[in-house]
Amino acid sequence: MPQEPIRFANGAAYDRMMGVWTRFVGDIFLDWLALKPGLQWLDVGCGTGAFTQLVVDRCRPAGAQGIDPSESQLEFARQRPAAKTAEFRLGDAMDLPFEDSRFDAAVMALVLFFVPEPEKGVAEMMRVVRPGGTVAAYVWDILGGGFPMDPIVAELRAMGKTPVLPPRTDISTLDALEALWRRCGLEAVEARPIAVERTFADFEDYWRTTLGAGSVKDRIAAMPEAERTRLKEGARARLPAEADGRIIQKAWANAAKGQVPG
Numbered sequence: 001m002p003q004e005p006i007r008f009a010n011g012a013a014y015d016r017m018m019g020v021w022t023r024f025v026g027d028i029f030l031d032w033l034a035l036k037p038g039l040q041w042l043d044v045g046c047g048t049g050a051f052t053q054l055v056v057d058r059c060r061p062a063g064a065q066g067i068d069p070s071e072s073q074l075e076f077a078r079q080r081p082a083a084k085t086a087e088f089r090l091g092d093a094m095d096l097p098f099e100d101s102r103f104d105a106a107v108m109a110l111v112l113f114f115v116p117e118p119e120k121g122v123a124e125m126m127r128v129v130r131p132g133g134t135v136a137a138y139v140w141d142i143l144g145g146g147f148p149m150d151p152i153v154a155e156l157r158a159m160g161k162t163p164v165l166p167p168r169t170d171i172s173t174l175d176a177l178e179a180l181w182r183r184c185g186l187e188a189v190e191a192r193p194i195a196v197e198r199t200f201a202d203f204e205d206y207w208r209t210t211l212g213a214g215s216v217k218d219r220i221a222a223m224p225e226a227e228r229t230r231l232k233e234g235a236r237a238r239l240p241a242e243a244d245g246r247i248i249q250k251a252w253a254n255a256a257k258g259q260v261p262g
């Protein structure tokens with residue numbers, strides 16, 4: 001049976017969970033891109049605008065557009081201070097609603113593994129970026145264990161269950177991401193891992209925050225109580241606590257960047 005698509009609906013819960021993680025990775029990613037102020041940016045799959053806000057704060061763009069297929073996430077994004085500079089609108093990575101060469105830079109933060117045809121997603125970013133402009137993305141290294149939900153995913157597997165993951169995890173490794181950038185015809189291609197860590201007050205804080213968002217929460221809530229308890233205790237065992245109870249979780253993403261030829 002085909003997997004039901006992962007939907008992003010609760011902006012506030014998303015922002016507490018993945019929004020915090022994406023800002024940690026996004027800081028390092030934007031330093032790495034090292035683009036000058038005053039550019040036109042496109043943030044594809046902007047969701048709640050957590051990464052777009054970083055772009056506005058750190059890169060001082062002349063203008064920014066964020067697109068996403070989830071209207072409820074966009075509503076959250078439109079409440080951000082970034083909305084003074086950035087416009088947030090409905091759109092799909094596979095068919096960007098912009099004319100050719102409109103932007104200096106197009107980025108995807110934690111999105112490419114949701115795009116049904118990643119090549120098409122990259123080709124669309126290349127189409128709307130001017131020659132010499134930048135096309136870049138980062139994705140969790142899901143196959144390599146870098147996903148913040150990895151303790152839960154690993155425990156689900158140990159219980160013989162199929163975890164719900166983004167459909168195109170195959171592009172999440174460093175080699176696959178870099179190969180994709182080269183195959184699409186980008187120039188000056190570079191790729192790198194980005195490792196980050198996040199501190200939770202204790203395991204309950206981790207559990208509440210991590211399961212607070214999206215379809216994972218609903219699926220786990222629908223489990224029989226005994227299974228849910230086993231999952232929780234298994235995840236706890238995979239996340240050793242500090243002496244004071246804090247959980248310091250490590251996660252890592254892979255990133256690629258390149259320039260549009262011409």
Ligand SMILES: C[S@@+](CC[C@H](N)C(=O)[O-])C[C@H]1O[C@@H](n2cnc3c(N)ncnc32)[C@H](O)[C@@H]1O
Nearest residue numbers: 008022045046047050051070092093109110114
């Ligand atoms: C993990 S969230 C990342 C959101 C944001 N970029 C961030 O870093 O916080 C993934 C986002 O990709 C969006 N998405 C899924 N499929 C997409 C597609 N085909 N085109 C554009 N965005 C898509 C989802 O709606 C969701 O907002």
